[in-house]
Amino acid sequence: MSTLHLDGFLPYRLSIASNRVSNVIATAYQAMFGLKIPEWRLVAVLAEGEGMSQQALGVMTRMDKVTVSRAAIGLVERGLVKREPNPHDQRSHLLRLTRSGEELYEQVAPKALELERRIFAEFEEKEIGQLRSMLERLEDAAAGFEVEAT
Amino acid sequence: MSTLHLDGFLPYRLSIASNRVSNVIATAYQAMFGLKIPEWRLVAVLAEGEGMSQQALGVMTRMDKVTVSRAAIGLVERGLVKREPNPHDQRSHLLRLTRSGEELYEQVAPKALELERRIFAEFEEKEIGQLRSMLERLEDAAAGFEVEAT
């Protein structure tokens, strides 16, 4: 009889830990700025490279195009993002933070970093680097399986 | 202006990696055995310590009692789990794997372990241990914040 302790099963532990962390973050953003995670991700990406199409945003944030679409609509409605025509392709628009979107970002970013710091407060620098690298490799490994499944 | 690269933001990376891994696992279980993740978790726990109430299962699997309830109903319907009266509390039942539930487990467990091994194939033993420990600490850290939020 093969033994499998759920507690020792890494995909399980990963899921639990990730969900808890996501909850903390989601609750904090919602409470502080009324932002959902997908919205926040778009803001974060737009704050760096402005003038992106939604499909580019999808690649950057690894989110489904439906999720991106909804987040973009929400942000435009709230005046945080504006759409400018894309001279090269009339199907898409270039998204850009508005002035108030930029202001929001200036508020959110430090809070996000602080939250990250507090969550990982008891981790050493070296550990954080290792975790980062392992998560990256995991992402790639899992991506490989997804193809296989299809 | 504060800079926050989404790509470097650990809660984001954690979420992406975890979601991908969960997808792989969920797809595999669904395809191989028609099990959803919550169902599979119950089976795994019941295979070790039998005769548990749903509330105990909720603690063990860290799942919401609603999720446990639904998974339990599904498993009972499919004859993988049976409910026995709980002599100490008539509100609850003691859940137990049926014979065919045990047989299923005997099939699923090795597949699960193999999948885990393949996903983490490129990780060294030492790394896996570190990851395990970090996820545990993360879980605890995040749990602390959740209280704070309430």
Added chain:
DNA sequence: GGAAACTGGTATCAATTGAAACTAACTACC
């Protein structure tokens, strides 16, 4: 021993998410 508070479990409801279908626009290629 009975009312009040609590607990195990289920049902109902709303939110989130992705898959699939659809529209409009674009590209290839004959």
Added chain:
DNA sequence: GGTAGTTAGTTTCAATTGATACCAGTTTCC
């Protein structure tokens, strides 16, 4: 230059999930 196939984005639909309300049974405590 017109048709077939593709791509950007939205809408619609179904599945999953958790919060809330609820019911039945249990504990507390006067």
